Amino acid sequence: MVVDVALAAGVLALGVLVALGDRWSLVFAVLLPTPLAVRRLRPVGCAAIVLLVAFTQWLVIPDAGLLASDLAVLVAIHAATAYGPAWAGRMTLAAGLLGAVLGGVRWPLRPNASSLQHVLLALVLGSTVVTAWALGTVRRARRERTRLMEADRDHRARLAVSQERARIAREMHDVVAHSLAVMVAQANGGLFAAEASPQVARDSLATIGDTGRRALGEMRRLLEVLREDQDGVLSPAPQPGIADIAPLVDQVRSSGLDVELCLDTHGPQVEPGLGLVVYRIVQEGLTNVLKHAGPGARARVAVRGDRTVLEIVVHDDGRGTVPSGCVGHGLVGMRERVAAYGGTVSLGPRPGGGYLVHARIPVPL
Numbered sequence: 001m002v003v004d005v006a007l008a009a010g011v012l013a014l015g016v017l018v019a020l021g022d023r024w025s026l027v028f029a030v031l032l033p034t035p036l037a038v039r040r041l042r043p044v045g046c047a048a049i050v051l052l053v054a055f056t057q058w059l060v061i062p063d064a065g066l067l068a069s070d071l072a073v074l075v076a077i078h079a080a081t082a083y084g085p086a087w088a089g090r091m092t093l094a095a096g097l098l099g100a101v102l103g104g105v106r107w108p109l110r111p112n113a114s115s116l117q118h119v120l121l122a123l124v125l126g127s128t129v130v131t132a133w134a135l136g137t138v139r140r141a142r143r144e145r146t147r148l149m150e151a152d153r154d155h156r157a158r159l160a161v162s163q164e165r166a167r168i169a170r171e172m173h174d175v176v177a178h179s180l181a182v183m184v185a186q187a188n189g190g191l192f193a194a195e196a197s198p199q200v201a202r203d204s205l206a207t208i209g210d211t212g213r214r215a216l217g218e219m220r221r222l223l224e225v226l227r228e229d230q231d232g233v234l235s236p237a238p239q240p241g242i243a244d245i246a247p248l249v250d251q252v253r254s255s256g257l258d259v260e261l262c263l264d265t266h267g268p269q270v271e272p273g274l275g276l277v278v279y280r281i282v283q284e285g286l287t288n289v290l291k292h293a294g295p296g297a298r299a300r301v302a303v304r305g306d307r308t309v310l311e312i313v314v315h316d317d318g319r320g321t322v323p324s325g326c327v328g329h330g331l332v333g334m335r336e337r338v339a340a341y342g343g344t345v346s347l348g349p350r351p352g353g354g355y356l357v358h359a360r361i362p363v364p365l
Contacts, residue, residue: 001041007075008036015069024061028053032072039079044088047080051095058099062106073099074132081136082143089136096129166336179215181290183208185255207254214251241275242303245282249301252286257293259286262302270310270363277337277361278303278312281345284334285314285357292355293318308363315356334359 015029031053035046054073057064077096081089104122190204240248242265249261270278282301289299297318304311331347334357338345343361350356 001037004039004041005037007039008033008072011036011069011072011075014071015067018068022064025064025067028057028061028067029069032057032067032069036072036075036079039076040083043079043082043084047076047084047088047092050076051092051099054099055102058102058106065107066103074128077129077132078136078139081133082139089133089140093129093133096133097126100125100129166333179211181287182211182251182255185257185290186211189256211251239272239276240279241272242270242278243275244279245301245303248279248283248286252290252299255290257286257290258298260298260300262300262304265303265305265310270305274310274341274361274363277341278310280337281312281334281357281359282314284331288355288357289314289316289318297354305363310361310363312359312361313357315350316354317350317352318354 011033012030015033016026019025019029032050035049039046050072054070057067057070073096077092080092100122103125104118107121108117186204186207190201190208242263245263246261249259253259269275282303286299286301289297293299293316297316299314299316302311302313304313334347335345338359338361341361341364343359345357345359347357348355
């Protein structure tokens with residue numbers, strides 16, 4: 001607003017200085033630039049008033065010729081094109097070109113001016129109008145590009161927040177769900193064995209305590225990884241990987257589930273991110289066996305791989321399956337983790353009973 005008012009005042013002062021001594025020229029020197037004070041706030045109204053006043057000037061004082069304040073016409077055309085709707089730019093361009101033709105007809109004021117001089121003047125006036133319109137179009141395109149860039153930036157920010165929330169949800173689910181499943185299985189076993197074998201009950205309670213402490217430690221480690229320090233550098237705390245699958249299986253065995261493990265990987269050690277994906281898939285598969293397979297179930301875990309692909313299989317022979325139509329956070333997180341590395345995962349009941357998790361993940365070169 002300050003810039004627009006200053007521009008209007010500058011054009012007004014220039015017009016008044018040039019028009020001193022002529023009453024009508026002074027009137028139009030004031031009327032033409034005044035609407036420029038709101039050229040960006042009300043671009044269409046500003047252009048309409050300026051063009052109407054300019055046409056009135058052409059009718060009332062044709063012998064005065066061009067005034068210095070007629071610069072307001074070009075500024076108004078630019079403002080309507082740059083800040084108004086698209087149709088306003090086209091309309092002001094047409095009106096400006098019409099004014100250029102009218103000016104060429106009435107001016108120059110020399111009595112012996114030839115037709116060529118009138119045509120040349122009309123072309124010069126028309127070129128200034130087209131220049132103002134073109135500059136306004138460029139300005140409008142830049143504003144639109146800036147708006148699209150800001151919208152894209154906001155969209156990327158929202159997407160990043162959503163992805164980070166999903167990542168945190170996956171990690172929290174994998175840590176909490178598995179540990180709770182082991183603790184529930186141990187608590188149920190200890191409850192049934194309390195009267196017949198107090199030692200088994202004590203062992204179950206000890207396992208529950210150990211599992212809870214491990215879960216608490218892993219939760220703290222997870223929070224350290226997710227939290228940035230003051231310098232914006234992530235904590236280097238290690239995440240579990242393929243080497244931690246054997247201890248994980250031992251933990252599940254301690255809860256009473258019969259688990260067979262087959263680790264057969266060749267080639268260089270996989271990157272930590274991919275190792276974490278493999279660990280979480282096995283962890284989620286065993287958690288689902290504990291929750292849904294039922295008593296007496298047996299499970300098998302196989303991790304095979306070479307330099308090109310990793311294959312993870314977790315299946316059981318239990319009677320239970322994941323409830324139909326129920327897709328938990330763990331299964332969704334499993335698919336998201338595998339998809340992030342360009343792999344595939346199949347989930348579903350096995351023929352004859354039980355449940356199968358089968359994932360194939362290409363190894364990054």
